[in-house]
Amino acid sequence: MIRGSMLILAVALLTDTAIAQQRGAQIDPPSIVEYQPRSTLVVPEHPVPRPRYPVVDFHGHPPRLTSVAAVRQLLLQMDSIGIDVMVQAGGTSGETLRQQLDAIRQAGAEKRFAVFTTLDLRNVGPGSGEQIARQLDADIQAGAAGVGEINKGFGLNHRRTDGSRLRLDDPELDPVWRTAARLGIPVFIHVGDPPEFFEPHDLSNERWLELALFPSRRFNDRSRYPTFDSLMAERDRLFERHPGVKWVLAHLGWHANDLARLGRLFDRHPNLYSEVGAVLYDLGRQPRNARAFFEKYQDRILFGKDSFRPEEYPYYWRVFETEDEYFDYYRDYHAFWKLYGMGLPDTVLRKVYRDNALKLLRR
Secondary structure (H helix, E strand, C coil), rough: CCHHHHHHHHHHHHHHHHHHHHHHHHCCCCCCCCCCCCCCCCCCCCCCCCCCCEEEEEEEECCCCHHHHHHHCCCCHHHHHHHEEEEEEECCCCHHHHHHHHHHHHHCCCCHHHEECCCCCCCCCCHHHHHHHHHHHHHHHHHEEEEECCCCHHHHEECCCCECCCCCCCCCHHHHHHHHHHHHEEEEEEECCHHHHHHHCCCCCHHHHHHHHHHCCCCCCCCCCCHHHHHHHHHHHHHHHHHHHEEEEHHHHHCCCCCCHHHHHHHHCCCCCEEEECCCHHHHHCCCHHHHHHCCCCCEECCCCCCHHHHHHHHHHHHHCCCCEEEECCCCCCCCCCCCCCCCHHHHHHHHHHHHHHHHCCC
């Protein structure tokens, strides 16, 4: 009995020692930034370095085109990735606008660029709308092709002269939108940011990492910012009041995660268009649903990239043109998931890549 008890005790001690050693060898759980598993999936891959058709980038943010040399340098980069027409969506006004237009003309590149003007929506007060409308008219006469990009400060940060938040549907700006309708120009508007940016920054937030890295993108302070839905309601009222304007929503209106919502907006507003800049991460994780949406609204969707980084454009070509599975996105803090190809038909590709934008830029 004594020998048996000692044997049991020895086994128990050995077991405890083995468990302790095993625990000591364990690696502490990695942080969300450190965990980067390598996929073992082996599937066909079809990288697309150039698009199937020449592309109009409606949401371009290249460097300022203030010299012939700058224009020619940009043309080389555009040609390398299949961009036929670049819209300078970072709008400028007055003399800066004229400098860019002059540099483009001197380089003989008028057919390769469209330049947008901008609106000064800071400190709006009585009479501001008429003043902004006069400047818009002058900039269009100088050669601007449209208005844009009206940035997210409109609706979030811009204030009226009385200190209140400038709402998107403020009637003071009605003269501006009436002028845009009369001129027949596109108005390219960026409203808000992804809906996750307006939610609490907790571990259930799908964009936790991005919000941790960039705290300025958090809009969940209700004492400073409206809710996502209330901001979109202001936007929708603006569209309803000005049906003659050719509105172009940046970033699919931040509804790429809910395409049915954008579809309802398209159905209500036949004068509304949108572009795909910076939302590829949402389209590429729902390829079948996204393809059906693009086929249904193929006359209303434009190509746009947003930040000008030539090495990132081929990710768009691959998602739109192939049916590849489970491949990386180019910016991991936007999305921790993989992308899938939508395999869009040629008729849709031509419209999204080029035809829809050229209709808006015809003038």
